[in-house]
Amino acid sequence: MYAGYSDLIVIRHSKDGAARLASEYSIKPNTGEIVPVINGGDGQNQHPTQTMLDLYTIEKELGKLKGLHIALVGDLKYGRTTHSLLFGAAMFGMEISLVAPQQIQMPEKHLVKVKELYDVNPKFHNSIEDIISDVDVLYMTRIQKERFPDINEYRKVANAFVLNSKLMELAKEKMIVMHPLPRTNEIKPEVDKDKRAAYFKQAENGVPIRRALMYKVLEVV
Amino acid sequence: MPEELKVRKIECGVVLDKLPPFTSITALKILGLPYNRPENSSEYVIIPLMNVESKSMGRKDILKIEGSRDLFSLVEKKSGALALISEEIMINIIEDWKVVQKYHPNVPNHIIGLVNCPHYNCITNKSKEGNDNYSTKFEVIQRMPLEIECIYCHTRLKRREILENLIV
Incomplete structure (x- = not known):
């Protein structure tokens, strides 16, 4: 009924x-007019609009997308932002690494589809340390304790997915750290001061990107 | 029909041949015919033959249903769902003791309301708080071997999972 309003x-x-x-x-009951729906x-x-602002942020900060190496880190099984970004990054020719505990790695259905659509085979890693020196974009997400049936399993792996200043010393001079926010403890606050920390700029970029999308969908520009 | 089956011919009805072994009950469920409830009386005579020898398949099921001509349209209407069991099934239409038509069922491109999505968080699965129950919709991704995808949550199912999640 919201279409009518x-x-x-x-x-x-x-x-x-x-x-x-x-x-x-989403069809207006009186006129039959189709009302567009945006997936938020x-x-x-x-989470497609998140991916739009993510790609915009990478392009804005690093000047290009194609050929850059992005690592998606954290809860890749349940995290919708990384599902959409997997497809977005593949679409624009980025090299993709997936960094997660086995229990919460990227679902097979997304891996199969991204291979079918873009012939992309992401690489798999078990810790940030393994990959941080090689990436242009480190895309962090939160690992939720409740995803693990056994709290001890969580404790075993959780530290491998926390970013701190020490790890940032291994990263390239020109790279960015992103996060869809809100974060909990997966990025230590000390990293916020690092010039490569792009997550607050990234969040702000959501405003013009979503505004542009709404303008486009409403055909007012 | 192999002679050793010793099951009589039917005068009018449908014979589903080349059913994979132990799927004749599933076929009955798809057709909505009573198979385990005596209170649901029916004029149909239902003869399921399970796990019989077959030259081409090794083992197979056969389902004979004797009744009226209404069965022809019923089976045709449900043939898309029967194809989810196997597209090799041979549907024989019997009139006056003779096979007057035979055809294989085809899986439709869009499978609507026939298969439950097993992904617990799919919108087509009822939420705890809500009463809405939306029809499931799958698209065929691949025919050989069969693979379908939920248009809502993109969960993919192969034949065995399709049979496990049939709405019957």
Whole structure:
């Protein structure tokens, strides 16, 4: 019914596929006019507008996308931002590494699809330390304790996915650290002062990107 | 029909031949015919033959349903769902003791409301708080071997998972 009240629907939902389903019903009852639906994040599935601002941030900070090496770190199983970014990064010719404990690695369905669409085979790593010196973009996400059936399993792996100043010493001079926010303890506050920490700029970039998307969808520009 | 089966011919009805072994009950469920509830009376005679020898398949099931001509349209309507069991199934239409038509079922490109999505967080699975129950929709990604994908959460299912999640 919201289609009858509005010109554009932005939906953020806890279930996978909610935006797609909403789009099937977003028709004005009187005129039959289709009301566009923007996916603002659906369950564990996708977060496409986050990926738009992520790619914009990389391009803005590093001047290009193609050929850059991006590492997606953290909860890649349930984290929807990394699912969308996997496809976005592949689409623009980035080299991709996936850094996560085995229990929360990227779902097979996304790996199969990204291979089909872009012939991309990401590399797998078990810790930030393994990869940090080689990447242009370190994309951090939160690992939630509750994803692990056994708290001891969590404790065993959690430290390998926390970024601190010491690890940043191993990173390239010209690289950026990103995070979809909010963060908890996976990036130590000491890293915030590092000029390579781009996550606050990244968050701010969400404003013009989402504004541009809404303008485009509403065809007002 | 191999002679050793010793099951009589039917006058009018449908014979589903070349069912994979132990899938005849699933086929009955798809057709919505009573198979385990005496209270659901039916005029149909249902003869499931399970795990019989087959030259081409090694083992197979056969399902004979004797009744009226209504069965022809019922089976045709459900043939898309039957194809999810196997597209090798041979559907024989029987009139006056003779096979008057035979065809294989085809998996439709869009599979709507036939298979549950096993992903617990898919929008098509009822939420704890809500009463909405939306029809599932899958697209065929690959036909040989069969693979389908939920259009909402992108979960992919192969044949065995499809059968485990059939809505019957």
